[in-house]
Amino acid sequence: MDADLVMPLKPPGAGKSRLRGAVAAHRHAELVLALACDTLAAVTSVARVRRVLVVSSDPAALSELAGLGVELVAEPAGGGLNEALRHGAELLRADAPEGVVGALQADLPALRAVDLEQALTEAAGRRAAVFDRQGTGTTLLLSAPGKPLDPHFGTGSAELHRTSGAIPLTQALPSLRSDVDTEDDLRHAAQLGLGKRTAALLPAERAQSR
Numbered sequence: 001m002d003a004d005l006v007m008p009l010k011p012p013g014a015g016k017s018r019l020r021g022a023v024a025a026h027r028h029a030e031l032v033l034a035l036a037c038d039t040l041a042a043v044t045s046v047a048r049v050r051r052v053l054v055v056s057s058d059p060a061a062l063s064e065l066a067g068l069g070v071e072l073v074a075e076p077a078g079g080g081l082n083e084a085l086r087h088g089a090e091l092l093r094a095d096a097p098e099g100v101v102g103a104l105q106a107d108l109p110a111l112r113a114v115d116l117e118q119a120l121t122e123a124a125g126r127r128a129a130v131f132d133r134q135g136t137g138t139t140l141l142l143s144a145p146g147k148p149l150d151p152h153f154g155t156g157s158a159e160l161h162r163t164s165g166a167i168p169l170t171q172a173l174p175s176l177r178s179d180v181d182t183e184d185d186l187r188h189a190a191q192l193g194l195g196k197r198t199a200a201l202l203p204a205e206r207a208q209s210r
Contacts, residue, residue, distance in 0.1 A: 038195025
């Protein structure tokens with residue numbers, strides 16, 4: 001089934017603290033934004049993704065993302081990550097009450113459209129989740145048609161989503177499982193082939209653009 005996706009994203013200067021040092025300090029925000037741009041470039045090429053809503057506490061800091069064909073909205077004041085995702089899901093549901101909504105992480109710079117397409121196919125309208133390569137986090141959560149997204153992102157989200165009834169997707173989906181929180185994660189993503197924005201920021205020996 002087609003899906004509408006919510007992507008949470010902190011202001012680039014404040015995001016990805018564990019990734020500091022991967023590039024020069026003055027380029028950290030640029031790297032965070034590049035991860036999101038490469039993720040969105042893959043997502044927006046998937047015909048079965050209808051809308052992408054980026055939720056942030058500072059949408060103005062992400063204004064260049066609008067050029068990728070996504071919508072930017074402010075997250076609720078005082079809420080956390082899951083509240084931001086619920087807010088985005090509600091906005092999408094206002095347009096398509098019986099549709100599928102999903103939450104996708106913004107740090108998948110090696111993402112291939114085919115992996116996202118395969119995840120949507122395997123989910124087949126069920127509430128489902130894709131866990132990261134370590135098996136502890138969640139990179140994609142999909143609702144059933146017209147049903148709550150019910151996000152439980154944060155530490156141990158894989159187990160929390162499994163316990164809440166999300167079906168773990170079992171296909172390999174290597175690029176969809178390779179989120180980037182640390183330099184080791186970034187090296188792994190580089191082995192898969194980074195998107196152009198991220199690859200351009202990294203030393204030549206570490207960046208393998210696709």
